[in-house]
Amino acid sequence: MKKLIRPLDLVLIAALLLAGGGLWLARSRAAAGVTAVVLVRGREERRIDLTKVEAPYEIRLSTTPAVTLAVEPGAIRFSEANCRDRLCVKTGRLTRANDSATCLPARVTVRLIGKTSGSSVDAAVY
């Protein structure tokens, strides 16, 4: 009888399984933390993995009006805005997936992406 399964096949199947499992694991791990996406005029300007932030720092965006973002471990917020109502600053710290803040005059949006957890929501109404 011809051998249905040769040692080489086993190795191939094992490799396939490992690769698949690894990819799946990598994807689910990547989604565990929160990442801040900074958009200027709807276009992505930068992306900050907030779980990897070790010391607080600031990002100054040369928009009109100028805005400053304060980045800290696990959180981001608008710290300064040269506009009238400073609504974006009043929004406060963003910490959970789908939290967002916008400076309308400067057209800057900061949105957190990541897996929705117990305290986060799919959408917010206000």
Place this chain on the structure above:
Amino acid sequence: MKKKLLFAVLILLAAATAGSIVYDWVVSKTVTDDFFAMDTTVSVRYTGRVQQDEIDRIRAAVLHLDTDVLSRTSEKSEIAAVNRGHGGTVDRQTAAWLQTLRELENKSGYAFTADLGALTELWGIGTENERVPDDDEIRAVLAHIKKWNVDGTKVTVDDGAILDLGAVGKGIACDEIKNGLQKTKAKKAIAAVGGSVLLYAKDPNAVFRVGIRDPRGEVNDYAAILTAGSGCISTSGSYERVFTAPDGKAYHHIFDPATGRPARSGLQSVTVLCDSGLLSDALSTACFVLGCEKSVGLLQAYGAKAVFITEDDRVLTVGDLAGRLELTAERYAFAGEAT
């Protein structure tokens, strides 16, 4: 024989793993489109097989709705033209929206009216000209409101009034996004047009977690989290666009058409859920003006559901939401179904 079975099982396992990865990448791929329209941010999160040109088309539809139809400030919009001419003819779709609003004005006893633009301008809340007008000024404006009408595609507006769809534009945008989505293979989508939200899913059993802003907290604080199915959700609250006058008093931007002043009905906010964004927007505004008790009949007439947060921090619902509402801020107490 055993080996054959083992082989088949292993192949199946490998195929399943590969399949789930492909599924994850292709079918449940999430793309977010962010842009600005309706004086606010629009964010549409698509899940599923959606083509870039479909996303672009939906964005274009919202921008068109803003600049060519609804905007009061865009020279070329239909509403601006109607205001310039104190009336005029509009597109059939626009007329249909206006008819829906006229009907809601009647059903709500004019707790909502679309021709409040002159009043909004008089107060100027949120602009450089914000101030508290005196009684005579308010009375002068009130004499011209609640008089607009739509007959077929013909719209009439009183000389001293301004048609202003600012309170419902975001909801109409949600409806337009939904129309666009129905032509795509999107499995799920969440569109936030400012604070008005469209929840869309092909699966009729899909649910979403929606945070209702904590009126006493910061922008990203929630008073409650609602588990909702597909539909539109809008909130009207007294915390949005507040003007603090020199005398220290705070004035918010939702006006009672009866008094011409910010509505005082004992509410901090009201959140309305229904199929249509136009209706959820208009109903939340009307209900904020009416207050909790008087809103019940109106909401039932439209088959809408609502969550009220009163000034004394009680949370009441309409439409049997108790089991789907989780209070997340300690100060609020659930007070049952509104009657």
